[in-house]
Amino acid sequence: xxxxxxxxxxxxxxxxxxxxxxxxxxxxxxxxxxxxxxxxxxxxxxxxxxxxxxxxxxxxxxxxxxxxxxxxxxxxxxxxxxxxxxxxxxxxxxxxxxxxxxxxxxxxxxxxxxxxxxxxxxxxxxxxxxxxxxxxxxxxxxxxxxxxxxxxxxxxxxxxxxxxxxxx
Numbered sequence: 725x726x727x728x729x730x731x732x733x734x735x736x737x738x739x740x741x742x743x744x745x746x747x748x749x750x751x752x753x754x755x756x757x758x759x760x761x762x763x764x765x766x767x768x769x770x771x772x773x774x775x776x777x778x779x780x781x782x783x784x785x786x787x788x789x790x791x792x793x794x795x796x797x798x799x800x801x802x803x804x805x806x807x808x809x810x811x812x813x814x815x816x817x818x819x820x821x822x823x824x825x826x827x828x829x830x831x832x833x834x835x836x837x838x839x840x841x842x843x844x845x846x847x848x849x850x851x852x853x854x855x856x857x858x859x860x861x862x863x864x865x866x867x868x869x870x871x872x873x874x875x876x877x878x879x880x881x882x883x884x885x886x887x888x889x890x891x892x
Contacts, residue, residue: 728791728792728793729791729792730789731875731879731880733787733788733789733853733856733874735855736855736873739837742835743834743835746782758772782836785802785837786839787837787839787854789874791805792883792887796810812865813884817881818860818877818881819861820857822847822861822862824844826847826850827843828842829842831852837855838855840852847871851871854873860877861877861880
């Protein structure tokens with residue numbers, strides 16, 4: 725049996741800045757509004773608890789890493805994995821500009837990850853599971869495209885290329 729190959733998903737500078745800014749805005753602005761108004765308990769709940777719930781939900785979907793297990797690619801989240809069957813993988817390549825010019829159509833645009841559904845002129849519609857734009861790897865399957873950002877993109881591509889003998 726093949727050994728699992730695990731790749732960390734390091735945070736790039738942009739993700740760190742956007743996440744910190746997001747935390748400050750989501751928690752600071754409601755608190756400031758509450759203090760400036762001298763609000764009630766119900767307002768405190770609306771202004772403080774709901775933003776914390778939003779942060780928690782975003783944190784759940786953060787990308788922690790990637791695991792190649794046999795013929796499956798697992799995207800590790802906080803409490804679960806999103807899996808992709810590699811049997812229909814057609815190509816894989818490093819592309820640090822994969823996310824350039826992309827538009828988020830549904831998902832998270834920088835609070836703990838760049839994940840969800842995106843669209844670009846270069847890739848068309850795709851799913852992103854990215855934490856560092858400099859490490860992007862594009863995986864093209866029969867019916868979908870995904871973008872990931874493992875710690876060592878070249879080794880990640882090499883391992884996937886050897887699994888299926890796909891083009892690089």
